[in-house]
Amino acid sequence: MSELRWDPIKLHWVIIATERGRRPRDFHVEPEGDGMTACPFCYGNEDKTPPEIFAIRPSGMPNAANWRVRVIPNKYPALRVEGELNNRGYGLYDVMNGIGAHEVIIETPDHNRSMADLTPHEISDVLTAYRARYQDLRRDFRFRYMVLFKNHGLRAGATLHHSHSQLIAVPLLPPVAATQLKVARNYFSTKERCIFCDLIAFELDCGERVVREFSNFVTLTPYASSSPFELRLYPKRHSHDFALMNDAQLAELAVAMKDMLLRVKNVLRDAPYNFILHTAPPMHRRPGKPTHWNSLEQDYHWHIELVPRLTQVAGFEWGTGFYINPTSPEDAARFLREADV
Template sequence: MSELRWDPLKKTWVIITLERGRRPRDFMNDRKQVNMTVCPFCYGREDKTPREIFAIRTDGSRPNTPGWKVRVIPNKYPVLRIEGELEKRGVGIYDAMNGIGAHEVVIETPDHDRSLAELAPAEITDVLKAYRARLLDLRKDPRFRYILLFKNHGVEAGAAIPHSHTQIIAVPITPNLTATELSVCQEYYKKKERCLFCDLLAQEREDRRRIIRDDGNFVVFAPYASRFPFEVRIAPARHSHDFALMADHELSALAEALKDALLRMRSVLRDPPYNFLLHTSPLMHLRLGKPGYWGSIPYDFHWHIDLVPRLTNNAGFEWGTGFFMNSTPPEEAARFMRAVDLSMSL
């Protein structure tokens, strides 16, 4: 019999279709490929992109030249632009504002043919340091309310350029999905004076069935109400509300956990397309008339990363109800991923 599961963090119902029980091989389809004659993100083609905003260089090389390990540039075709004013206004019963924000690209490696999973932990640490640097810089702009850092791996996941990269978009409003998580965490803390996510982690670590990896620093697990087959969540074991406040040694530990999770996913599902989503603290700028807006976030919110393999498509039922249907129970997904012999994947 199928099972309905409630996600207290995202306030969504998920239908786990237990009787279908799809295994990894059921999702192994040939992936679409993008053929490029000239990749603008490759080493030595720095003149093909907008001028860099940030880079990690160890050889003293000049900006916008070779010598970089990680490079951050403005998106050449941004969905939101940093120049201008918001100019909030009413349009009858509707609301509108100018498309103000920021849209950046983090080029994770000079090597066109290496994915994030194939980078060494030290190289992934550099990528994470670039994430941290850009979050700290963008949050200085009082027009922004939230910064989403995400990665599309594979055409099916939305990657138009195959060279491994991450995108960062700063928006002048708090997205509904983010606001839901923040509100849920805030209400839970008001009632219990505990972090909801910390309680979820404690329960998962005691149960163990959905744990994929737990080194005491970061917990990698399949969420109880996973919306998608083989969905993975990574979170710091200790309470932490803001990714951007992570110290270097913590980023190094996260790099190990992230590489481990990506290699297991690649092994089990034959390098699936996936989305990487960083859920971290919103920008806590003072807002007129709202002196305590999100003021409890350091105590009640817990940052985390979602890795979502793009193995299925939403159809009429999902769009019509907001429910998700998952044909692989998270306990089974975690079991398959734990069983991977990583020595065969390196």
């Protein structure tokens, strides 16, 4: 059983994934190779993964080989669905069981097409799978937050080449989300406006960090990007929750996603990247516990954060929490804007 342990000095939780139990020799990193022969995410290898949770396929049985998008439990999950939290103290520390969910969204049956290579229609299927899994996992009262992310390339943490994203549900509100939600709530409570809406309006007006504007979406480089060529994709109209998007909106988002991923691929020569979907957490209460977030509808604004992995997080960043970015967001936006897509 994994454990969530509390650091009383740094004030954060860490997941000790003891089931992975990696020893010193296990950390030698091999170049990826295409790994095609044994790839558990390819057509025909459906029995090499745990049974699917969700799939988009024209017709037929679960776990058959005619799917377009497939969602499975992670075979080596950081957190497990079974059991109770058992939140307890230990000396100066705190610890709870590693309860959560860890799912993998296989975005395409094709081993060698990255997400940037998919058609908008195919990306729309992927987004539909994201929405379905969000909606389902929110029904579990133990989960306080879900994070959907993608690791593309070895240096971005991808251990399998075949294009996939991951969804992890955690039993605590993570610090990154806690900060964002608090900021958004405080801003709204003094101004009765969404901070993200204000930021998007400022950026559209200013223009120098806008990469591409669509009718309902905008891609831009953040003014205080912590690393080179960082991007944000925002819905222009206020919306706190990705999972409330309808099919037409998902289809539009797919076009904007494809545009963003292609620009990154072309300008940065298929650099490794991570993207993260930030959306409002479930607002249910745990039995007997109040929720901090009675309503986020006015405060929060869902968005996608994309971070190419071009520089190393080194001693300075780790030791201070400050980041050094050697490319200004204005330069990055210009290169990305001028990309051939």
